[in-house]
Structure formats: structure tokens, C-alpha cells
Amino acid sequence: RLLPGSGIDPQHWTAPSQDRGQPRQFLMLARIVADKGVREYVAAARQVKAQYPDARFALMGALAPPNHTAISPDEVDGWVREGVIEHLDPVSDVRPYIAAADVIVLPSYREGLSRVLLEASAMARPIVTTDVPGCRDIVRDGENGFLCGAQDATSLAQALGRAASLDDEAWRAMGRNGRTRVVAEFSQEKVNALYLAALADAGVPSPKSLP
Secondary structure: OOOOOOOEOOOOOOOOOOOOOOOOEEEEEOOOEHHHOHHHHHHHHHHHHHHOOOOEEEEEOOOOOOOOOEOOHHHHHHHHHHOOOEEEOOOOOOHHHHHHOOEEEEOOOOOOOOHHHHHHHHOOOOEEEEOOOOOOOOOOEOOOEEEEOOOOHHHHHHHHHHHHOOOHHHHHHHHHHHHHHHHHHOEHHHHHHHHHHHHHHOOOOOHHHOO
């Protein structure tokens, strides 16, 4: 049985004020490694900024993580000097940063079930992510975010452009759709119930019945 991750607490990941406006602010929260689609994000940001020059793109993540596809600090610094992205050091509580962004982006090549996308949706932020398992499970294209091809900066740029073009009413509706879906399908209460049902089907006693 396929279970939807470990669940999320909608009371912790609350929806902030929906009063936003142009220009759109995009945020990617991930380890700075190639497999997360960081280079595609930067390349797509260049394309989108050609049409929306005031759009802002931020990347939050630790520099030089221990990974064979890690992107060097020098390469990241070059992007920052170019003005295509802003780099943010990781923080223990990302909620203020998600709240300050308009769209959360994760162009990963593969995921289990993305916690970042669940958190963003719970906070009523539209998401842009790749059409791969673990990412597409959270997004209904055009309803609470936009999907793009993996390892495809042009496809990502098109999805980011769709997000950048949203008027405030459509942006708010997309955020509400995301939170509604997370609460209904991915809340801790819902996921815990699914785990208990799976255990019961396997003949494992309920924790309430254990001595």
C-alpha cells in the first residue's frame, strides 16, 4: 500500500495574509545540488526575467553540501553577481520565507514525497515543480500549481511564466486550492489514520490495544 508521506500539521503551517501583488517573488528551498534542478531554476529565471524584469528569484540552501552533484559556492556566487538569483542561507524556521514568497519552486529530478511542497501548499502558496513521482503527487496542474518537465529549463521557464502572469485573484484561488488539498489528503490526522488502517489490514494490533 502506498502511503502519503508522514503527514503535515496544518495548524503549524498556517496560511498567512493573501495581500500580495506584482512583481512576483519565487523561492526555491533545497540542497544546492544538481539533482534538485538548481541549474534549471537559474536558467529558467533568466528566461522569465527577460519578460518580467522585476520578478525576483531566491534560492535557499546550504553551500557545498556533501553530495557528488553539489554545486560549487563559486558557481552560486556567480549567479548572485549576475543578478539572476538571491542566495539565502538555510534557517530553522522557513515559514516567514514561504510567507514572503508568492510561488515555491522545486524542479527536482526525483523525490520521495516532497515535504517542501506540502509545507508551501499548506501555507497557501502556489507551487511550480516537475512532473515526476513525489512532486506531481502534490500538484494538480493549473489548480494549485504548475508542472514542468524534469531537467528542462525551457519547460520550467514556461511554468514559471504562467505563475508570474497570474492576477491576484487567480493567485489567491490557487493558494486556497493547495491548502484545501493538503488538509484533506496530507494532514497528520489523515495520514495517521491511513497508517493505522494499513497496520490493521496486516494484522498488527492498534497501538491503543497494546499493553
